[in-house]
Amino acid sequence: MGKKYVYLFSEGDASMRELLGGKGANLAEMTALGMPVPQGFTITTEACTQYYEDGERISEEVREQVLAFVTKLEEITGKKFGDPKNPLLVSVRSGARASMPGMMDTILNLGLNETVVESFAEKTGNPRFAYDSYRRFIQMYSDVVMEVGKSYFEKLIDEMKAARGVSLDTELTADDLKELAAQFKEEYRQKTKKDFPTDPVEQLFGAIEAVFRSWNNERAIYYRLMNDIPSSWGTAVNVQSMVFGNMGDTSGTGVAFSRNPSTGEKGLFGEYLMNAQGEDVVAGVRTPQPIADLREQNPAVYEEFAGIVDVLEKHYRDMQDMEFTIEDGKLYMLQTRNGKRTAAAAVKIACDLVDEGMIDKKAAVSMIDPKSLDALLHPQFDPAALAGATPIGRGLPASPGAATGQVVFSAEEATNQTKKLGRHVILVRLETSPEDIEGMHYAQGILTARGGMTSHAAVVARGMGTCCVSGLGDISFSEDETSFTLGGKVYKEGDFISLDGSTGNVYGEEIRTVPASIGGDFERLMAWADEFRVLRVRANADTPTDARQARKFGAEGIGLCRTEHMFFEPDRISAIREMIVSDTPGQRWEALSKILPMQRGDFENLFEAMEGRPVTIRLLDPPLHEFLPSTKEEIEALAESMGIPAEQLRAKIDSLHEFNPMMGHRGARLDVTYPEIGEMQTRAIIEAAIAVQKAHPEWQVVPEIMVPLIGSYHELVFVKDIIDRTAGALIKDSGVALDYKVGTMIEIPRAALRADMIAEDADFFSFGTNDLTQMVFGFSRDDAGSFLPAYYKNSIYENDPFQKLDRRGVGKLIKQAIESARETKPDIKLGVCGEHGGDPVSIQFFYEIGIEYVSCSPYRVPIARLAAAQASLA
């Protein structure tokens, strides 16, 4: 016998989620718990996978099994498909392992046709109900299976209501509905050039195939991409005998949660409609009643339902989201699942369940989606204010949170208008550059036309916790950049716009926001997480402000301080530029000696802020041309201020031009060509550490100096030698017993391949997974936007490798590097400081392969703490 592709509800249970999908597994579980569930069967996710393997057709094997189970269902229900006397009617619903919007929803009343509906009307003595069910079926089938949109049918209903002079669907008579059903079938014929299928078996397979197809529609693919769901999972199909909420006033249908999904408040929460079916509750045609009304309307059913809810919540040990139908006074359960909830509700429910003794702390920590915490850490739109707003565009959700404010077009204006006018501003730019940092700090939100999730704007905004939408290509700026057009409307400086950095939506109006709120439950949960966590969490922080924010969120150290971000302040950039245009080491030293005291001051503040916790400082990383202007005007202005001919400056800038800056003269390569840069930075770090150590003997200040972009052992030896010579002399002179570490980023494939040798001279490795991902994939994150969408569409890649670490390529290389480094030096400290350090799925992997700490932007620290705890518990 071959594979079993179909299961009765009575054959499964909740543990069979992978095979039966969430919905099917829970229907089986409720059946097993003896709850009133209309019976049916589930076609497995493997049948879906098989469907795609067979070139998008249902194989004979699957078809035969389905037909056999139709027969079984006929036996169970005592009804028969297409039997006018006692017809079996079913609903068909998709049900993947994880709930997925975008998938085909529901077809109800399948099995009806012209003959059946007539006798059905007769048998139930309720022709209105029968024809209402029939027209609903035609409508849903047309929409879902044949993609003939609902609107065509809504239009016919509206015309009928107008003709009859009524306003509610329920006011249409049985004859009206019968006529509508006929019109619907005609509409179907015109749109599809086919007759509406009358054979219930043909109807059934049409519906099953539509479910399978919907697994690969664009919305589903996008959703999977966003939520790390592999396309190989497939979806199951649930075929369930119908019960009818539209059988009259003693019938109805509803949805309910066992707790409030917005606030987490305990107690039944939901709504229902009498004499209604399926979507009516949420469709808004009629206004549903709150679930509490049912207690008065039908106390027995209410009590039965409340009892079931209680059993289900205790059984699943989580807040439940349920669908039910009352058929002629009898309650049926159609679905239960763990309810979706806001982050705030999730945290409260988890804590409450612990307090109620239903779950332990481990379960509480495990049940929260770490990514959802983002919403607690940033301002959000007031849901009431958002309700009426329509987006004018959608960019990339580059940094979460919501922001509203008045448009400015330059970083200077962002600063000015905030400081002088007290305005809340949104900075709108083609793209941002390091010189915009101050203005970015003042802006409530940042919107850019160019750049991806890891563009400058995105990275900096995430670090600051500022909302950012990037890469909104539809925006077009006026030539003088004093206005932009979006969604057909022109926006000028001072106009209000709002950004949702969690979705990428942009709104052309002011929308009230509510501030971030991390209350007591949040702190309780994080404390539990820390109990179970082994992986340490540090923050990427470039300034004392970042560092303090990171501490507030529980960072245990700084895993990456990008020193170049300190170079862009106006008083520093000029010294940096002086250094760059220097022709001799002497000139370079002169310029560097101006920077030295500033950097030393920065580092002192950083060490102070971290109070003796580890601080990893990376030596200068970007190519030098990033510090120089590119336009003619800027070059001339700079040349004048530097007192050199513009020609000379331009020549210097030209000589620094690179074809592929990502793979150019940067990182450790700067220290090899200009050892004085590394020497100055070491001096600043060590002098600052000595000063802070002297001032705070109670701390142990251990600076970790990190060399970026190392590709070979001898390269690290060369740079480490500069560091050791400089640091050694300073420490000796200071009389303070300062310890320091020298390590390297592993971000070049060769460094990973030579990890055994490089480990000889490194106290620690920090995997720079951003660059490593770029080099291993051979594409630059700045340029990949032009082709990656085609890769997702064709399922070549299922995830953005810059968001979620590629285990099989990049991860394999990292694992290999760890193993060979530990052979050389078993106690080498191993961390990660790329963007992946804040991604829960990647954190799980890092934990598995023996990484000791991750470092992420301050606002990701709580997420990383929770994810790290979950990794330990998994």
Add this chain to the structure above:
Amino acid sequence: MGKKYVYLFSEGDASMRELLGGKGANLAEMTALGMPVPQGFTITTEACTQYYEDGERISEEVREQVLAFVTKLEEITGKKFGDPKNPLLVSVRSGARASMPGMMDTILNLGLNETVVESFAEKTGNPRFAYDSYRRFIQMYSDVVMEVGKSYFEKLIDEMKAARGVSLDTELTADDLKELAAQFKEEYRQKTKKDFPTDPVEQLFGAIEAVFRSWNNERAIYYRLMNDIPSSWGTAVNVQSMVFGNMGDTSGTGVAFSRNPSTGEKGLFGEYLMNAQGEDVVAGVRTPQPIADLREQNPAVYEEFAGIVDVLEKHYRDMQDMEFTIEDGKLYMLQTRNGKRTAAAAVKIACDLVDEGMIDKKAAVSMIDPKSLDALLHPQFDPAALAGATPIGRGLPASPGAATGQVVFSAEEATNQTKKLGRHVILVRLETSPEDIEGMHYAQGILTARGGMTSHAAVVARGMGTCCVSGLGDISFSEDETSFTLGGKVYKEGDFISLDGSTGNVYGEEIRTVPASIGGDFERLMAWADEFRVLRVRANADTPTDARQARKFGAEGIGLCRTEHMFFEPDRISAIREMIVSDTPGQRWEALSKILPMQRGDFENLFEAMEGRPVTIRLLDPPLHEFLPSTKEEIEALAESMGIPAEQLRAKIDSLHEFNPMMGHRGARLDVTYPEIGEMQTRAIIEAAIAVQKAHPEWQVVPEIMVPLIGSYHELVFVKDIIDRTAGALIKDSGVALDYKVGTMIEIPRAALRADMIAEDADFFSFGTNDLTQMVFGFSRDDAGSFLPAYYKNSIYENDPFQKLDRRGVGKLIKQAIESARETKPDIKLGVCGEHGGDPVSIQFFYEIGIEYVSCSPYRVPIARLAAAQASLA
């Protein structure tokens, strides 16, 4: 007891080359053969390495051993260091494992001082000789140990000759020389602020240290880099008791080869000078006599020498280069080594030695440096014409051979002036682009101001076998680009210049060249090589012309045909551009269908040229923007010719801009985004193959379609599916049983890491070591020029990884990929098509790790064949 750092000549032999250096090992060997060698000792290469490990000082241990061997040498010779009565005088020479120009040469007569010289004069009865030796010693010691240049001393000699009214050194009297010695010492004191050392032991250690130091002087480092010599080898030091060629008219010194090093002609070849020492023979002060004269001048010595030469050649089984001295009528051998020779001589000598029964064919194949064959395959300067010429600049030796001709500044002029005026032209450009191809074909040589060894100009020129010097930064063009300035002189169109593509030298004049000559000996040698060779050799060839050239040089197939090179012909580029600016697949198809017949024609010619041998064709690789113009004028002209607004074209070009084109939208990524490109190319390949197969049933045409830049299994599956569907349909329709293969380049680290999976769907892998090297090292070859020199200077890298494959990083990854690919598919075909495929050292590695074929530019094919044979024999 510690390590033995010093060996007597009588303690060593020729096998101890690593420890004693070439010179030391051969002195020991000659000693063992009973030849008249002045005795001495060798300080080992390990002592040199130790010197650097000890921070550039000679350790006590080494010092003590040297002193002990001085004592032994005193015992052997019966002379004593510093003993006025019977002084030991020695020569000190460097001697590395491989002979290396740039190393310290020789100090003679060490041991002389004021006291010793006086009694030496007395003892020999030849005060002129004694003081001549003394002044020579001071001069050499000052130059070599203290860097007081020879010219200071030459000036004093000239003044003395003027004062004495004589013209030859030999005309100066003993008193004159004594006075000169005093002047020399005074000069030394003034320049060094120290007295000239009188203690022979101090003199000796000064000289030894100078040898050690010279191992790391700039010239030596550069030479090592060019010749793959690791800096860790170190040099040995030979201390040998003096014999004197300057003792009078019965004394003399000379150099000789056992065969003619230019032509390979058998017979003693060399010259000598009587009453002379050391450098005099080559210094040109006096004109030396041909070695044949010695037969008349001193038949006994001549016969003895000729006998020794015969023994040595038979003993070493190779042509010998020897130094000898005659002291008062007695012959002494000072050195022997395998003689350097021209490529032509090398080939002739190897064949002659086989014919003479001295070596077998294996030895003949093994004794030729594969790289040297280059000189046989390209025109060279006539040595006589070159003699007087001085370079006006030096760029990178981008493509070997010599060229002379009249300057042109554009590819069009190169074509025009060659075709219409019959001129020989040199194309001089800032850099070349694919549109220059035709003109590059017509030019005798190409000179560019920008770009490295792998720039467009360099790669294309090597492919064509045209001489090219690239990256000559000193060149400055006039604004209108009708002239350039170099070495202070202006060159206009029509002016003569000459290029040496093997050295990078540029000359501002016409220099006669001699054509390439590959004679019968060459063919014999290559045939022997093919007997022993296992690794197959294919060529990178983009056109039928390339393919025919490759066949002539013995290529066994085409390993890489870059289809994009076919796109740049004027009639094609416009269709390509039309395709690029297309907005819909339909428009794109229309443009592609214009290209299809042209590509089909190209491929037909290629298959014809290869007569059934394998032809690997790579699908389109470069980013599309490479096909579009960049300047305002060109864009406007193109827009007009395409009949679209310049605005629109500019917008398209802007949208194609990439930050890091190397890591952008290219290779297989083009086929994923625009599958119609892959489809058209497959169609062209398969249709061409079918046509040629039909026309030549006697051949078996098996096109190998190669997908570039693959990074994942699913990506290859996607592109392979396009290929298979297209090819399958065409083959079915044709009725011809055509076989074809689909493979991929492994040039992205991830592809290497996922080789096990990717092998599932690939018939072959071709390692693209150029890109792989870039990605593994994380630097772009176009940009690395700004920092790699500092890496060489600091011995971080010893080789250019783009020239010689990096075994420990890139090589490790390739090895790993091969192993995992073979696990999946044991019979997968494995090749290399990067530049390294033509590099002998890399070929050795490829052979070791199980690569089956390399592919290189046509002019490298003979080199690769020889290197592959040597790899098998090693």
